[in-house]
Amino acid sequence: MENVKKSLILFVEYLQIEKNYSQYTIVNYTANIEEFALFMKEEGLAELKQVTYQDIRLFLTKLYQQKLSRRTIAKKISSLRSFYKFLNREKVLNDNPFALVSLPKKDGKIPSFLYEKELELLFSVSDLTTPLGQRNQALLEMLYATGIRASECEGLKIQDADLFMGTILVTGKGNKQRYVPFGSFAQEALELYLRDGRKKLLKQGNLHDSIFVNNRGNPLKAGGIRHILNEIVKKSASSLHIHPHMFRHTFATHLLNEGADLRSVQELLGHTHLSSTQIYTHVSKDQLKKTYMAHHPRA
Incomplete structure (x- = not known):
């Protein structure tokens, strides 16, 4: 999983310097990518380039089994899509299997407010x-x-x-x-x-x-x-x-x-x-x- 760690370091630098994202957002992105890296390890996927669309479908199934909200799952997939897109731009990877995944619709909950x-x-x-x-x-x-x-x-x-x-x-x-x-x-x-x-x-x-x-x-x-x-x-x-x-x-x-x-x-x-x-x-x-x-x- 060494290539995942190195790629994540590069991605975090990109979020900090080029995108100027807040530390809170970067922590969330990092956590989502590390969670996927753990999934890869469990599935015997040693490198990011080995991940296929079918692997992502299995990952999504596991997220749904955790009874996470659609909004939470959408954020996780969005983080990983951005990660792969960045690696495509840097010529680290040629494909982005997350580009094929449609994000689940948000729950549409009305925000809580105070009277x-x-x-x-x-x-x-x-x-x-x-x-x-x-x-x-x-x-x-x-x-x-x-x-x-x-x-x-x-x-x-x-x-x-x-x-x-x-x-x-x-x-x-x-x-x-x-x-x-x-x-x-x-x-x-x-x-x-x-x-x-x-x-x-x-x-x-x-x-x-x-x-x-x-x-x-x-x-x-x-x-x-x-x-x-x-x-x-x-x-x-x-x-x-x-x-x-x-x-x-x-x-x-x-x-x-x-x-x-x-x-x-x-x-x-x-x-x-x-x-x-x-x-x-x-x-x-x-x-x-x-x-x-x-x-x-x-x-």
């Missing part, structure tokens, strides 16, 4: 007289106000925030940048945190420009953001199960429910394809009924 009353509960628990409370409030407000990903939030720098204009420069997937506006609640929380809480959290020698920091003054990572949200939920005595991406879902859903057009939401989210944004076109039953009653001539 306004649930948000109000979360926004009410932080102690704004403490540095951590100020940070947590600013974090919550920014996630909801901008719909940014946890990885994008992790990468925010002081110079990215324009408090006068109420906008933030976000660096998304593939190093693509976009400006996202934020409202008065987020601005007030961010100003308080930057003026007071962040300075107190920074320790001597911690000279960096990351906006959000942990309790040791180091840049806050995506895992830390998830931990903070879980702690806020505990304090609110709520039974909610939330994650950073839920604020992104909520941001998009609330904008569309209030009449924002799909193209604008696509731009704010940083989606390359409109189809990625269309999953948010669902609306709550209450909103649907409200719209009907307000606009149908015979309501």
